[in-house]
Amino acid sequence: MSFVIVGLSHRTAPVEVREKLSFTRAELAEITGAIATVAEIEEGVVLSTCNRTEVLASPRGEVRTEAAIHRLRDFLSRTRSLDPAGLDRYLYAHHGIDAVRHLFRVASSLDSMVVGEPQILGQVKEAYNLGVQAGSLGPRLDALMQRAFSVAKRVRASTQISRNPVSISYAAVELAGKIFGTLSGRSVMLIGAGKMAGLAARHLVEAGARHVFVASRAFHHAQELAAKFNGVPIPIDRFREYASRVDIIISSTTAQHFILEHDDAQRMMRERRGRAIFIIDISVPRDIDPECNKLDNLYLYDIDALQGVVDAGLQERRREAALAEAIVEEEVARYHARGRARDAAPAIVALREKLHGVAEAELQRFRGRLGPLSEKQEATVRDLMSSLVNKILHGPTREMKGAGEGPPDGRVVEIVSRIFDLDAREEPHDTQADPKRSVP
Amino acid sequence: MSYWSNILLGMALAFYVLGVIASVSVLLARRREWISVIPGLALAGFIVHFAGIVMRGVERGGFPAGDLREVLFLVAWVATSVYLLAHFRLRIEVMGIVILPLVAALMLVTLLIPQGAPGGPGAETAIPEGVARAIRVIHIVPAVLGVSLLFLTFAMSLLYLVQERALKSHRPIRFFLRLPSLERCERLGHQSLTWGFSLLTFVVVTGVITAGYAPTGDWRWVLREKWSLLAWLVFAVVMYDRIFSGGWRGRKAAYLSIFGFSVMILRMIGV
Numbered sequence: 258m259s260f261v262i263v264g265l266s267h268r269t270a271p272v273e274v275r276e277k278l279s280f281t282r283a284e285l286a287e288i289t290g291a292i293a294t295v296a297e298i299e300e301g302v303v304l305s306t307c308n309r310t311e312v313l314a315s316p317r318g319e320v321r322t323e324a325a326i327h328r329l330r331d332f333l334s335r336t337r338s339l340d341p342a343g344l345d346r347y348l349y350a351h352h353g354i355d356a357v358r359h360l361f362r363v364a365s366s367l368d369s370m371v372v373g374e375p376q377i378l379g380q381v382k383e384a385y386n387l388g389v390q391a392g393s394l395g396p397r398l399d400a401l402m403q404r405a406f407s408v409a410k411r412v413r414a415s416t417q418i419s420r421n422p423v424s425i426s427y428a429a430v431e432l433a434g435k436i437f438g439t440l441s442g443r444s445v446m447l448i449g450a451g452k453m454a455g456l457a458a459r460h461l462v463e464a465g466a467r468h469v470f471v472a473s474r475a476f477h478h479a480q481e482l483a484a485k486f487n488g489v490p491i492p493i494d495r496f497r498e499y500a501s502r503v504d505i506i507i508s509s510t511t512a513q514h515f516i517l518e519h520d521d522a523q524r525m526m527r528e529r530r531g532r533a534i535f536i537i538d539i540s541v542p543r544d545i546d547p548e549c550n551k552l553d554n555l556y557l558y559d560i561d562a563l564q565g566v567v568d569a570g571l572q573e574r575r576r577e578a579a580l581a582e583a584i585v586e587e588e589v590a591r592y593h594a595r596g597r598a599r600d601a602a603p604a605i606v607a608l609r610e611k612l613h614g615v616a617e618a619e620l621q622r623f624r625g626r627l628g629p630l631s632e633k634q635e636a637t638v639r640d641l642m643s644s645l646v647n648k649i650l651h652g653p654t655r656e657m658k659g660a661g662e663g664p665p666d667g668r669v670v671e672i673v674s675r676i677f678d679l680d681a682r683e684e685p686h687d688t689q690a691d692p693k694r695s696v697p
Numbered sequence: 698m699s700y701w702s703n704i705l706l707g708m709a710l711a712f713y714v715l716g717v718i719a720s721v722s723v724l725l726a727r728r729r730e731w732i733s734v735i736p737g738l739a740l741a742g743f744i745v746h747f748a749g750i751v752m753r754g755v756e757r758g759g760f761p762a763g764d765l766r767e768v769l770f771l772v773a774w775v776a777t778s779v780y781l782l783a784h785f786r787l788r789i790e791v792m793g794i795v796i797l798p799l800v801a802a803l804m805l806v807t808l809l810i811p812q813g814a815p816g817g818p819g820a821e822t823a824i825p826e827g828v829a830r831a832i833r834v835i836h837i838v839p840a841v842l843g844v845s846l847l848f849l850t851f852a853m854s855l856l857y858l859v860q861e862r863a864l865k866s867h868r869p870i871r872f873f874l875r876l877p878s879l880e881r882c883e884r885l886g887h888q889s890l891t892w893g894f895s896l897l898t899f900v901v902v903t904g905v906i907t908a909g910y911a912p913t914g915d916w917r918w919v920l921r922e923k924w925s926l927l928a929w930l931v932f933a934v935v936m937y938d939r940i941f942s943g944g945w946r947g948r949k950a951a952y953l954s955i956f957g958f959s960v961m962i963l964r965m966i967g968v
Contacts (some may be wrong), residue, residue: 259857437878438879531946532946554946
């Protein structure tokens with residue numbers, strides 16, 4: 258019994274294709290409901306993000322993997338009435354342990370466009386919730402997805418994969434956090450009302466910063482931008498007096514010379530009585546004299562310095578991603594081992610019961626011919642039968658538990674089940690609760 | 698006589714050393730998940746350490762602060778408790794990496810000090826037993842507390858400098874461990890310094906009074922205490938500037954705090 262994943266992502270499909278298969282939440286709920294009606298599919302959920310649409314399903318017991326994959330391809334193309342043949346080349350399909358690995362990697366943000374971006378786990382959880390609501394999520398997928406969540410959490414807790422900024426404006430927030438800790442209640446001044454400065458300011462405000470001041474040569478620009486943050490527009494020539502009060506300055510003017518010289522900054526720091534200030538200078542040519550960074554408690558980052566932070570962050574992410582991959586691999590192996598033992602358990606029980614049943618039945622059949630036996634002889638015959646059966650069982654049991662070198666993916670269990678005509682594999686969950694049920 | 702307490706204190710040291718080894722492996726092997734075992738090891742050491750101190754008290758039949766050794770064991774123990782409190786209350790996980798090596802080193806040095814070395818006031822004077830006991834309590838208890846709080850000041854100053862240097866050099870990402878923000882380092886450093894300094898001031902005053910008790914007119918304490926006084930003076934400068942001018946916040950205050958702490962510790966172990 259195995260899982261199947263069919264879908265497309267930024268790795269296999271260009272944006273023109275991806276956008277055709279992207280869904281709103283309401284559509285997604287509907288599709289998730291529809292997946293349960295596919296005959297071959299027992300349980301299924303649909304994951305849809307900007308860069309990925311995929312169906313994770315657990316096919317019915319008797320359905321062959323290829324057939325299930327085929328049906329899911331059809332299913333995906335029908336959601337948007339696309340030509341299945343045309344869509345095919347963009348789709349990937351995984352099954353068995355590869356599907357498990359794929360899910361673990363996706364949930365841990367290792368398969369994301371920006372590796373380590375934190376939203377994906379929430380999106381996988383969303384798919385899970387929709388599955389619960391639509392009733393398309395059963396115990397098998399439930400167990401698998403719960404496992405995926407905890408793998409993702411482990412990856413996040415034990416690596417720094419999501420910690421490093423990947424954009425300049427986010428780097429600014431990160432740095433501000435390293436200086437001030439919490440940003441709530443901090444004040445920001447924008448000098449120059451450029452687009453990038455606005456973006457950085459937005460990130461800072463989202464992180465909790467209050468009191469935004471905007472200084473611009475064109476006062477109406479300052480007013481416009483300030484209105485977006487409930488901020489205060491100020492005339493450009495008064496920025497120095499505000500500079501001694503605010504915590505963060507983002508400068509992006511088009512001035513051709515420094516608007517803040519070393520001496521100005523020194524005076525400013527005296528007025529601030531040593532309170533730290535974070536100055537982000539994203540203009541080229543630069544607005545702030547780079548010498549200012551030598552002043553105590555003043556942290557000046559120009560565009561290159563910010564980019565350096567971003568680059569280092571990306572590099573760090575790649576390093577951390579390798580660590581995360583190792584964790585995922587470990588978890589996949591663990592899941593695999595556990596799954597084999599778990600899947601095999603009902604079949605092993607059934608096999609034992611069956612063989613012991615045969616022995617018992619044959620004993621009854623031949624008992625009459627043996628004539629009268631003493632109690633001790635009777636017990637010896639029983640021991641003989643039982644011992645014989647156990648000896649025969651030893652090899653197959655070990656193989657089914659996966660301890661041997663047998664073929665992977667529960668194939669051994671399947672073969673043994675077929676040879677001995679066991680039907681314990683039909684509904685492993687029920688037979689696990691009541692192992693005697695399948696005994697003839 | 699002090700057989701059992703020594704064994705327990707040695708065991709405590711072993712736990713602390715394990716904590717230090719864990720810290721080093723976190724830093725070198727970049728295995729962040731190992732950081733979670735450090736407070737556990739510190740806690741184990743802390744408990745055994747406490748048992749060792751109690752055992753020492755039982756062995757000598759009184760508050761175990763009679764000689765330098767016992768005082769230093771107390772200091773190391775209270776410093777660990779300050780660290781554990783700070784860890785569990787404030788969630789600064791890198792703290793263990795800074796404080797545990799200090800505690801371990803202090804324990805090691807202390808275990809090597811011969812027993813009966815003069816340390817507490819009255820140890821080398823012939824003052825009446827009752828007075829000596831009273832002095833011991835009003836002098837030693839705040840001293841131990843104050844010094845332990847200054848461990849925290851030291852740790853926060855060090856973390857401040859690491860973080861500050863990273864930010865100034867525009868390479869803040871290279872630390873895979875979450876350092877507390879500059880603001881937080883400064884605030885905690887200042888708070889611990891305020892309390893530690895107040896206690897230390899009290900200790901210096903009682904120390905002077907104690908010395909005045911010496912009936913033999915032994916003024917060696919001035920020589921001995923010059924380092925204590927220097928440490929006190931350094932901390933006073935940091936406090937003064939922080940309160941009155943604000944000019945020496947941040948880096949300079951951190952350097953000075955570390956200097957003051959080092960002088961104090963070196964004086965304590967009698968270098």
